[in-house]
Amino acid sequence: MKWTKLHTVSLYTLLAVILLCCLPDIADSGLIQVMAPKIIEVRNATSGKKLTVSCKVDPGLLPDETVVYWLVNDSFIETAFPKGRVHVDTNDHKKYIQSDLVFKCVCPQDFWSNFACIALSPTGVDKKSIQLPEIKLHAKLLCKTRTVRRIRNNQS
Structure with missing residues (x-):
């Protein structure tokens, strides 16, 4: 029987499933060192009309199985x-x-909130937390809510 592309893809899929199932056991045995995802950097940046907080992650050995998400x-x-x-x-x-x-x-409550970047894969998890620094923001970045207006009126 000739190996077709379908057989090759099935073989790779089977090997990937075996690797994912056995990788934690192999890592626990100490036979190989498994690199879990690692958060390289979390930083604040403002860009014109938006405030952006960036999280840069090294996915380790399994980039396709690594998930990065945020919590507040x-x-x-x-x-x-x-x-x-x-x-x-x-x-x-x-x-x-x-x-x-x-x-x-950005609203005032954002400065009191705890934001966390989480990187998760079958090989491990990494988490970094950050709070927004109370920086001077361009007026376009401030939320137009009653709370913000009240704060502005009280400071006047």
Whole structure:
């Protein structure tokens, strides 16, 4: 029987499944050193109309099985900001994954919130937390809410 492309793909799939199932056991035995995902950097940056917090992750041995996500005060971003005021943009590069937390506008409660970038794969997990520094923001970045107006009026 000739090996066709279908057989080759099936063989690779089978090997990948075996590797994923056995990798934790092999790592625990100490036979090989398994590199878990590692967060390289978490940083704040402002760019014109948006505030962005970036998380750069080295995915380790399993880049296709590595997931990077953000939490705010232990809740998913989509749950905490259902209207999309804050959203996540993730880009896969050759050697790393970059996940950006993008604020359309910033509200006072954002400065008191705890944001966490989490990298998760079958080989391990890494987590870094960050709080927004109370920096001077361009007026376009401030949320137009009653709370912000009240704070401004009280400071006047």
